[in-house]
Amino acid sequence: MSTAPAARRPAVLYVTDYSYEARGRRYSDEDVFLSRRMREEFDVEVCHPRDAAAMLDGFDAVVIRNSGPVMYYQEAYDAFRARARELGTAVYNPLDGRGDMAGKQYLVEMSRAGLPVIPTVDRAADLGLLPRAAEYAVKPKAGADSVGLRFTTDPVLPEGSDGTFLVQPRIDFRYEVSFYFIDDDFQYALYAPDTERRWVLEPYGPGPADLEFARTFIRWNSLAHGIQRVDACRTLEGGLLLVELEDLNPYLSLDRVSEEVREAFVARMKTSVRGVLA
Structure with missing residues (x-):
């Protein structure tokens, strides 16, 4: 037989x-x-x-x-x-991501659209749209890991850099928090309670408003499959503002979650990868 x-x-x-x-x-x-x-x-x-x-x-x-x-x-x-x-x-992740995968132009587009994101411009003519701040962050649009980042007391762009650099007000915040998704499914959240040690993360229990905030950007990106990390900061006034939508290769900090959460993430990732093969 x-x-x-x-x-x-x-x-x-x-x-x-x-x-x-x-x-x-x-x-x-x-x-x-x-x-x-x-x-x-x-x-x-x-x-x-x-x-x-x-x-x-x-x-x-x-x-x-x-x-x-x-x-x-x-x-x-x-x-x-x-x-x-x-x-x-x-x-x-699929190659049609609209977040960091495509550069940081999305921060400008979201800011123009009035989404809850740190105000961002990339042209000298738009610098007047930024709110008043003690300092401003200036960084290359194609940068990563703070490469090329500098702070200034006035909102200025390097000469001849329209469209290639971003300018944002430096925001005072209570803490940074990240929401991790596979496909459209929320997996877990982590936050850095100490602003001076941003990679010392602890589990964070998001409320309904927090999750709706994060889902706003997952819906905006409209990826059919993949892992995404929504990075945000909690302002002194209590609201959340988007810092980054990482949709290419987000670090997951899996060593900072419980074994139960980690195992659930692995199982969901396997299912998601099978989905791109269907």
């Missing part, structure tokens, strides 16, 4: 940079854990973001995780995106 061959497991290329160093975070630990758990259901091979374009053949999906700021390997990232589209390879 013959038996049917076992169904082939989907092959997943897991993109990360184990060597990338970030203050207060160990990217490599998180990805060693997640890639190991993904192997429970997928055939997984790990590669560096600079090698991803050349390795796409033969994989059913690509999972982009802690691959570091794209600005450090922009040419390789552009080649990867072009090759993935050429081959029709499923990418997780």
Whole structure:
């Protein structure tokens, strides 16, 4: 009596940079854990973001995780995106994200639309739209991890930099809080009660208004699948303002949540990755 061959497991290329160093975070630990758990259901091979374009053949999906700021390997990232589209390879997160995946123009667009975001402009003609503040943050639109960030007492853009730099008032806040989603499903929230130690995170129990705030940006981005992190600050007046919508490779701080929450996240991520393969 013959038996049917076992169904082939989907092959997943897991993109990360184990060597990338970030203050207060160990990217490599998180990805060693997640890639190991993904192997429970997928055939997984790990590669560096600079090698991803050349390795796409033969994989059913690509999972982009802690691959570091794209600005450090922009040419390789552009080649990867072009090759993935050429081959029709499923990418997780999908390549049509409107948040940090596409640069920080979304902060300008959201500010113009009146969404609850730190007021942001990118043109000298619009500097007068910013509220008065003791200091202003000036940073490159394509930047990451505070690269190129500087503070000024007046809202000014570098000469000739219209459209390439952002200017925001420096906001006084009580704490920063992050909301983590898979697809449209809220997973957990973490916050930094000490503003001087922003990566010393603790579990945060969001109320209904907090979750509706975060969901506003998940709906705005309209990603069909993927992991997103909504970073916000709690103002002195008590409201929340968006700091960043990370939809490319958000660090998850899984070492800061309970085992129960971590296991639920892993199970939901597996289901979500299977969804991009459907």
